[in-house]
Amino acid sequence: MSPPIVRLETHMAKGKKIYEGKAKTLYEGPEPGTIVQYFKDDATAFNAVKKDVIDGKGALNNRFSEHFMLGLESIGIPTHFIKRLNMREQLVKRVEIIPLEVIVRNVVAGSMSKRLGIEEGTVLSRPIVEFSYKEDSLGDPLVAEEHILALEWATQRELDDIIAMALRVNDYLSGIMYGVGIKLIDFKIEIGRLTTDDYQQLVIADEISPDSCRLWDIKTNEKLDKDVFRRDLGSLTDAYSEVARRLGLLPKNTAQTAPKLVK
Numbered sequence: 001m002s003p004p005i006v007r008l009e010t011h012m013a014k015g016k017k018i019y020e021g022k023a024k025t026l027y028e029g030p031e032p033g034t035i036v037q038y039f040k041d042d043a044t045a046f047n048a049v050k051k052d053v054i055d056g057k058g059a060l061n062n063r064f065s066e067h068f069m070l071g072l073e074s075i076g077i078p079t080h081f082i083k084r085l086n087m088r089e090q091l092v093k094r095v096e097i098i099p100l101e102v103i104v105r106n107v108v109a110g111s112m113s114k115r116l117g118i119e120e121g122t123v124l125s126r127p128i129v130e131f132s133y134k135e136d137s138l139g140d141p142l143v144a145e146e147h148i149l150a151l152e153w154a155t156q157r158e159l160d161d162i163i164a165m166a167l168r169v170n171d172y173l174s175g176i177m178y179g180v181g182i183k184l185i186d187f188k189i190e191i192g193r194l195t196t197d198d199y200q201q202l203v204i205a206d207e208i209s210p211d212s213c214r215l216w217d218i219k220t221n222e223k224l225d226k227d228v229f230r231r232d233l234g235s236l237t238d239a240y241s242e243v244a245r246r247l248g249l250l251p252k253n254t255a256q257t258a259p260k261l262v263k
């Protein structure tokens with residue numbers, strides 16, 4: 001008798017569900033201080049007013065996040081990432097999430113374009129780091145450093161570290177993307193406090209994927225990120241797969257096409 005086919009996911013010793021978010025579910029991990037992040041196929045936009053299930057998105061984002069977190073670790077930027085477990089799950093360190101969305105912008109787009117009436121695509125003379133208070137019921141409002149300090153969401157020292165980390169992530173991600181013909185317009189990261197017996201450290205947490213970045217093709221300005229879903233611009237899976245292929249995370253399209261003459 002041939003052995004039963006069991007999906008890899010079912011082997012994972014996940015514990016109790018800790019939290020269910022819009023795109024991910026968190027479970028207790030196998031060891032104390034660990035969490036299993038499960039990437040769902042759900043896509044939401046405009047604070048979950050627009051929703052859909054997009055086949056394969058979770059698996060792609062799991063892979064993207066692994067790739068970027070490992071890359072950041074390799075240049076000395078600490079992250080919560082431990083290892084990918086299977087197609088949809090990764091093991092991460094349990095951290096205390098600072099309730100801020102840390103946004104870095106290189107080019108004006110999205111909410112900044114609307115708020116200030118500046119055309120999308122306007123290149124900034126230097127990157128901007130901005131903060132939103134992570135609270136869905138308020139629509140994640142923009143806050144100033146003064147709010148963060150006065151409300152004691154982070155200390156001055158932490159804030160200085162967060163800004164320095166965010167700008168390093170920007171340099172790293174911009175470089176990786178530029179190398180595969182993509183402009184990094186903006187992105188969002190979340191930061192966690194990792195506490196061990198001896199020290200406390202800030203680490204990059206949550207995920208880094210085209211769900212939380214704006215990515216435009218360098219030549220055509222085609223959007224290759226979640227705006228494809230937000231603005232109904234086509235297939236989100238196609239856009240994410242294109243980014244994954246360029247980064248070497250998916251096999252190249254092997255379809256034979258006739259050679260084209262280049263002038």
Ligand code: UDP
Nearest residue numbers: 103109110111112186187188211212213214
């Ligand atoms: N972003 C995100 N989660 C949020 C809000 C923003 O990942 O809850 C990302 C978004 O994908 C973009 C960047 O942060 O890459 C800046 O987003 P923006 O403030 O322009 O907001 P949006 O126009 O997406 O509402």
